[in-house]
Amino acid sequence: MVKARRFVLAKHFVGEPKEDDFELVEEELPDLKDGEIRVEAVALSVDPYMRPYSVNHPVGTTMFGSQVARIVESRSEAYPVGKLVVGQFGWRERAVVDVGKQDLTGLPKPYIVPDFKGLSKSLALGVLGMTGNTAYFGFLELCKPKAGETVAVTGAAGAVGSTVGQIAKIKGCKVIGFAGSDDKVKWLTSELGFDHAFNYKTTDIDEALKKAAPNGIDCYFDNVGGKLSSTIIKQMNNFGRISVCGSVASYNEDPSNLPEAPIIQRAIVGKQLKMEGFLVKRWSNRWLEGINQLLQWIVEGKLKYNETVTRGFENMPTAFIEMLQGKNVGKAVVKV
Ligand SMILES: NC(=O)c1ccc[n+]([C@@H]2O[C@H](COP(=O)([O-])OP(=O)(O)OC[C@H]3O[C@@H](n4cnc5c(N)ncnc54)[C@H](OP(=O)(O)O)[C@@H]3O)[C@@H](O)[C@H]2O)c1
Structure with a gap:
């Protein structure tokens, strides 16, 4: 059995989010079924929308959001072990996910991170995502x-x-x-x-x-x-x-x-x-068109980016709180 940690919403936010609005829980992951993969987070996104969207979710909900994760076990041919995948897997350090299922965000289904010409794969959460x-x-x-x-x-x-x-x-x-x-x-x-x-x-x-x-x-x-x-x-x-x-x-x-x-x-x-x-x-069906153009501009030196990186999965709440306080320049991400 594989142990995994995730953050849940422990209390609804009042004003600025606080550290104790979140709870870190540990669980055992289930065995894989057909069409599922097991992933380990490499980089996770903290985004402003998480604050207003939380209002619509009950206490106890796993915090939602996207991440770049490594596939460590797979029962889906299109998602081979070792590849990096972008998906709406939530604030989870490890997870078992059904890659065929469209989630409620309407964003693209999990996809293998494209070739970023040597740039950091975490950009799949920001300027190339x-x-x-x-x-x-x-x-x-x-x-x-x-x-x-x-x-x-x-x-x-x-x-x-x-x-x-x-x-x-x-x-x-x-x-x-x-x-x-x-x-x-x-x-x-x-x-x-x-x-x-x-x-x-x-x-x-x-x-x-x-x-x-x-x-x-x-x-x-x-x-x-x-x-x-x-x-x-x-x-x-x-x-x-x-x-x-x-x-x-x-x-x-x-x-x-x-x-x-x-x-x-x-x-x-x-x-x-x-x-x-x-x-x-709205542009989910043109997702890679946007990413390819942005990548080309970066390679040509026309587009710059910055990431504000917080280290450690356990610091997700801090990264989120600080992003809302404006401590980030460019994209706020957490690297595990
Ligand atoms: N419509 C969509 O599909 C979509 C998708 C992604 C993002 N968004 C929206 O786009 C906006 C930017 O998102 P992002 O991911 O790029 O976040 P971001 O700008 O990287 O981070 C949030 C920033 O908001 C600023 N901020 C915080 N409180 C503020 C206030 N009271 N007044 C003015 N600015 C404030 C802070 O910068 P300062 O230091 O400058 O205050 C902070 O750095 C957000 O409104 C987000 O919800 C919409």
């Missing part, structure tokens, strides 16, 4: 940026935002990013080629935008929601496009009593803006 594709499809398909246009992105130093800003540069746009520390802002302009970046915690956003984007904003990639987004939307040009990716500014709030943001309808009507939300699973 879910967050990369969120940036790639969510920005290009919804904002439809044209060369010469001005793009604003919030959550700009995070996994999705840092990729969006660089894709916008690749497409010939002027890019303005907002992030939560001076170090992040410096990274965006000096390393990633953003034209302007601002610390949204210390900057007068209205004034900064008037200077950085005197001709207005054509595309806004919204990762955060709230007042910051309302301020940006008010400075958009006619027929501007807003891709609504997330609202991390509200994730720690009580969902039945969310904070109010300044009204944006006047700008949407007056400027005839188009605002559309999305879930990246």
